[in-house]
Amino acid sequence: MSASDTGDQRILLIDGHAMAFRAFFALPADGFSDGRGQATNAVYGFARMLINVVSSERPTHVAVAFDLPGGTFRDRIYDQYKGGRDVTPPEFIGQIDLIMQVLDALGVRWLTVEDYEADDIIATLATRTAAEGGEALIVSSDRDAIQLVDEKVTMLQPIKGVTEMRRMTPAAVEEKYGIPPERYSDLAALVGEAADNLPGVPGVGPKTAAKWIVKYTDLPGIIAHADEIPGKAGQSLRDHLEDVERNRLMNAAVLDLDLPTDPGHYTLGGGDRGRTAAVFDELAFGDTIRRDLPAVLFGEDADAPAEQEPVAEVLELDGAAGLHDLLGEGAGPLALTVADDVRGGPMLGIATGEARAAIRLEQLDSDASAVLAAALGGPREVRTADVPAVRSWMQVNGYPLGRQARDLALEAFVLRPGARSYDAEALGTELGGARFEPRPRKPADSTLAKETPEVRSGHVAVAAARLAEAASALHPAAEELARRQGEEPWASGILEDLERPLQEVLETMHGRGIAIDRAALAALREEFEGFVAQAKREAGAIVGEEVNLASPKQLQVVLFETLALPTTRKISSGHSTDAESLTDLQEKLEPGSSGHDFLSWLLRFREMSKLTGYVVGLDKVHDSSSRVHTTFQQTAAATGRLASTEPNLQNIPVRTAEGQRIRDVFVAGQGYETLLTADYSQIEMRIMAHLSEDAGLIEAFRTGEDLHNFVASRVFGVSPDAVDPAMRSKTKAVSYGLAYGLSAFGLSRQLRISRAEATDLRDGYFERFGGVRDYLRSSVETARSTGFTETILGRRRYLPDLTSDNRQRRENAERVALNSPIQGSAADIIKLAMLAVERRMRGQELDSRMLLQVHDELVVEVAPGELETVREIVVEGMDRAYELSVPLEVGVGIGGTWREAAH
DNA sequence: GCCGTAACGTA
DNA sequence: CGTACGTTACGGCG
Numbered sequence: 001m002s003a004s005d006t007g008d009q010r011i012l013l014i015d016g017h018a019m020a021f022r023a024f025f026a027l028p029a030d031g032f033s034d035g036r037g038q039a040t041n042a043v044y045g046f047a048r049m050l051i052n053v054v055s056s057e058r059p060t061h062v063a064v065a066f067d068l069p070g071g072t073f074r075d076r077i078y079d080q081y082k083g084g085r086d087v088t089p090p091e092f093i094g095q096i097d098l099i100m101q102v103l104d105a106l107g108v109r110w111l112t113v114e115d116y117e118a119d120d121i122i123a124t125l126a127t128r129t130a131a132e133g134g135e136a137l138i139v140s141s142d143r144d145a146i147q148l149v150d151e152k153v154t155m156l157q158p159i160k161g162v163t164e165m166r167r168m169t170p171a172a173v174e175e176k177y178g179i180p181p182e183r184y185s186d187l188a189a190l191v192g193e194a195a196d197n198l199p200g201v202p203g204v205g206p207k208t209a210a211k212w213i214v215k216y217t218d219l220p221g222i223i224a225h226a227d228e229i230p231g232k233a234g235q236s237l238r239d240h241l242e243d244v245e246r247n248r249l250m251n252a253a254v255l256d257l258d259l260p261t262d263p264g265h266y267t268l269g270g271g272d273r274g275r276t277a278a279v280f281d282e283l284a285f286g287d288t289i290r291r292d293l294p295a296v297l298f299g300e301d302a303d304a305p306a307e308q309e310p311v312a313e314v315l316e317l318d319g320a321a322g323l324h325d326l327l328g329e330g331a332g333p334l335a336l337t338v339a340d341d342v343r344g345g346p347m348l349g350i351a352t353g354e355a356r357a358a359i360r361l362e363q364l365d366s367d368a369s370a371v372l373a374a375a376l377g378g379p380r381e382v383r384t385a386d387v388p389a390v391r392s393w394m395q396v397n398g399y400p401l402g403r404q405a406r407d408l409a410l411e412a413f414v415l416r417p418g419a420r421s422y423d424a425e426a427l428g429t430e431l432g433g434a435r436f437e438p439r440p441r442k443p444a445d446s447t448l449a450k451e452t453p454e455v456r457s458g459h460v461a462v463a464a465a466r467l468a469e470a471a472s473a474l475h476p477a478a479e480e481l482a483r484r485q486g487e488e489p490w491a492s493g494i495l496e497d498l499e500r501p502l503q504e505v506l507e508t509m510h511g512r513g514i515a516i517d518r519a520a521l522a523a524l525r526e527e528f529e530g531f532v533a534q535a536k537r538e539a540g541a542i543v544g545e546e547v548n549l550a551s552p553k554q555l556q557v558v559l560f561e562t563l564a565l566p567t568t569r570k571i572s573s574g575h576s577t578d579a580e581s582l583t584d585l586q587e588k589l590e591p592g593s594s595g596h597d598f599l600s601w602l603l604r605f606r607e608m609s610k611l612t613g614y615v616v617g618l619d620k621v622h623d624s625s626s627r628v629h630t631t632f633q634q635t636a637a638a639t640g641r642l643a644s645t646e647p648n649l650q651n652i653p654v655r656t657a658e659g660q661r662i663r664d665v666f667v668a669g670q671g672y673e674t675l676l677t678a679d680y681s682q683i684e685m686r687i688m689a690h691l692s693e694d695a696g697l698i699e700a701f702r703t704g705e706d707l708h709n710f711v712a713s714r715v716f717g718v719s720p721d722a723v724d725p726a727m728r729s730k731t732k733a734v735s736y737g738l739a740y741g742l743s744a745f746g747l748s749r750q751l752r753i754s755r756a757e758a759t760d761l762r763d764g765y766f767e768r769f770g771g772v773r774d775y776l777r778s779s780v781e782t783a784r785s786t787g788f789t790e791t792i793l794g795r796r797r798y799l800p801d802l803t804s805d806n807r808q809r810r811e812n813a814e815r816v817a818l819n820s821p822i823q824g825s826a827a828d829i830i831k832l833a834m835l836a837v838e839r840r841m842r843g844q845e846l847d848s849r850m851l852l853q854v855h856d857e858l859v860v861e862v863a864p865g866e867l868e869t870v871r872e873i874v875v876e877g878m879d880r881a882y883e884l885s886v887p888l889e890v891g892v893g894i895g896g897t898w899r900e901a902a903h
Numbered sequence: 904g905c906c907g908t909a910a911c912g913t914a
Numbered sequence: 915c916g917t918a919c920g921t922t923a924c925g926g927c928g
Contacts, residue, residue: 189919286906288927431927442904550923552909571909578910610911641914648920651913659912684914740916749915751909811915819917824914827918853920855914 008132009263013122016066016110018141020046020099020531021092023162034284038809039091043283049139049162051110054268055294057137061266064103064110065121066096074116075252081196081250094806097450098283105279106297107270113257119130119144126153128261128771139165143188144251149173149181154773178210184221189247198247201240203233219248269299274435281420290438306503320367324358326350326370335474337467338393342442346397346458356472358464361397377402380699384476385409385424388507407472409635410503411481414495415488418638418796430472431480436466460694490794499634504829505838506642508630513627514649514859515669516618524661525619535605537708540597548607552577563595579603611653613664619649627669632853639820640795641825642853652856660686663899673864675901678874679857680830681889682707684739687792687825688885691779694771701886708732714768715761732763738776739822741815753813762782776818783817791824792882829882830856837877846870867894
């Protein structure tokens with residue numbers, strides 16, 4: 001379509017401010033955030049609306065009109081125009097700018113005109129398009145737009161939320177208001193518009209107004225015959241003619257703004273997928289909305305999408321000859337990606353610097369298989385994202401991957417921890433200049449069953465191409481990483497001396513797993529399930545109706561409606577039913593009352609369901625030798641901590657007696673004598689002492705006295721033996737709170753004391769431990785000026801939000817800046833300890849072995865006769881891992897189960 | 904089937 | 915309005 005061919009034009013005109021506001025109230029502000037404190041509900045809802053309308057209405061052009069702050073010509077006519085509106089909610093602020101960024105990325109034009117409203121922009125463009133023979137679709141919740149409707153101009157009015165729209169055609173307007181659209185402004189002038197603070201004729205509503213318009217044609221007709229109109233309404237009209245005339249003046253759309261006239265200016269299709277992805281990343285938008293982005297926004301033909309066409313150069317290989325051609329005799333690096341395709345089975349993406357291919361392992365003949373095995377087991381550097389995952393996948397599929405593998409995810413993580421993903425596609429996109437479509441949804445089984453072989457092989461080819469592309473993109477990513485490491489030399493020490501060697505240790509630990517006692521597990525499961533059933537029964541008997549206690553939504557009905565209990569703190573979906581709220585609530589109730597009893601059983605249900613969940617989960621993940629193999633993720637936590645997944649063995653209960661029984665299920669395995677656990681005592685406070693160089697805190701650790709007791713005696717100015725438990729626990733809360741950036745408010749809430757008391761407590765603490773205060777203050781300021789925090793080993797975490805204009809984001813970043821050096825340094829230290837322990841145990845050829853790490857604790861399986869040696873290696877490895885200005889203290893426990901090995 | 908939320912376990 | 919995580923169940927949405 002040419003620019004002058006306006007007859008085919010179908011322009012979508014959106015009232016940006018009105019729709020953003022609508023989205024803001026349709027979606028919970030605290031349910032959508034970018035993860036850094038910026039609300040994004042209006043942005044999300046707006047984007048959702050835009051996507052839906054573009055997909056369903058298929059416009060060729062789009063423009064979004066925004067109001068500017070600071071008023072318009074209408075305010076000069078009537079100084080109370082739009083007066084009396086509530087102040088803009090704070091969470092809405094900033095979201096308009098974000099919407100504009102989204103629109104820019106999507107290639108959608110947005111417009112503002114000084115002194116005019118969005119409505120005027122829309123009116124100008126709609127009438128111009130219609131006059132040129134095109135069509136216009138107006139999306140607005142502002143009724144003023146109704147006056148623009150005609151055969152060529154349709155209005156979409158949101159009914160519910162931002163996705164359900166009513167189609168206002170001339171017939172629909174006529175039906176709803178009893179007058180044609182061009183008379184709507186007359187009607188509105190009579191009735192008034194509360195939202196704009198334009199009072200109409202008292203006692204005259206839309207029905208009366210429409211009746212008059214029908215009778216006297218239009219507003220001038222009504223005014224001319226005002227004297228003839230009988231009754232109260234007629235008198236009221238005569239009394240308020242000035243208001244009516246003012247309203248008509250105010251609600252008349254301006255049709256002649258000076259706006260770009262070339263239709264090409266508004267053409268759809270100038271979107272940039274990369275930029276959109278980046279903006280969506282910033283906003284923490286998920287995959288669903290990305291998948292739904294209409295191709296037309298990016299100038300792609302939706303009927304024959306490019307993503308359905310495999311890239312021509314990608315080969316699907318099944319024979320040795322093809323593989324030889326690909327791999328050649330070269331010695332350059334190879335890049336690998338792996339996938340278990342729902343249709344194609346195990347697939348391998350493989351790329352040299354020049355060529356790439358996808359291999360379906362099940363189709364390889366034996367010659368080809370040998371060629372592949374030789375290449376991967378040979379001396380060539382192999383680049384992957386997540387070496388342990390790729391190696392384990394290869395192992396399962398019968399190909400060993402040598403130790404020459406380079407993990408680009410780990411490298412990228414060290415340089416910039418905290419990224420959402422470090423998978424091959426993410427690295428290829430961020431570092432290798434590649435671009436991928438949103439991942440297609442996983443098809444339902446029923447869909448798969450219905451596929452013809454042709455369709456199926458088409459899908460497989462697309463997936464194969466994508467896998468090969470991802471592998472290929474790892475090469476430029478690897479080069480970019482090398483360049484960045486050159487620019488940031490601090491990273492190489494962390495990578496070479498810590499993370500890379502640790503990766504091998506973690507792979508070994510994964511392979512070992514930890515033994516569980518299946519009989520004990522089964523018994524525990526039965527017992528816990530019995531408790532769950534009992535709690536369910538008892539709670540159900542009290543309310544006398546079917547209720548799913550695991551559904552917070554149903555619970556809210558039971559608690560606050562059926563039982564009519566006082567409401568708890570507000571959350572986005574109503575009122576909280578978390579344990580803290582329920583306990584508080586229970587304290588307000590009479591013991592023995594039905595509400596009180598119900599809450600007891602509910603809390604019991606929660607506790608036991610949680611524990612049952614652990615037990616059931618463990619039963620699902622152990623291998624045939626009853627061992628559980630957690631995966632330690634090395635790139636998951638931005639502070640440098642490890643994370644444990646499938647299953648998470650870093651959150652096994654320990655605080656309650658019943659919870660601890662789960663730890664009795666973890667045992668020393670066949671051929672081993674006992675478990676040994678070793679943990680650092682107060683490592684974070686020791687790091688605080690080290691980093692702050694606070695003389696008092698350092699002394700506390702050197703005296704060997706109980707830390708919190710010592711600190712409390714200073715804070716409260718009493719002798720150490722005069723410290724009571726309340727003083728100790730308050731002091732302890734302050735100590736740890738400080739490392740998390742806790743506010744006086746948070747402290748008061750946690751300790752259930754007044755704000756003033758919390759402030760006094762903190763001030764008292766800082767008075768005696770001034771070095772801590774100075775350190776905390778300066779560490780945030782240093783991070784603000786350098787842009788990053790640093791651990792004792794020089795591991796960095798970049799925090800751009802420290803200079804954000806958004807207070808919530810900035811303060812959040814400040815808390816992160818307080819905590820990261822402390823948590824991160826503790827992570828550094830235990831990682832060093834793990835390297836030392838593993839090295840020495842292997843060096844001495846012991847059979848004992850390290851199995852788990854739980855942030856400040858190591859769990860070791862001890863072979864017969866090795867206990868004392870192992871104890872010494874572990875304790876030394878841990879306390880000599882790094883020399884702080886205070887000693888590192890390590891506690892050790894021995895036992896047949898994890899619980900017994902606690903100390 | 905995916906995804907976000909609520910809740911809750913750990914350090 | 916305290917940091918860092920992972921897992922579960924529910925329920926809205928498509």
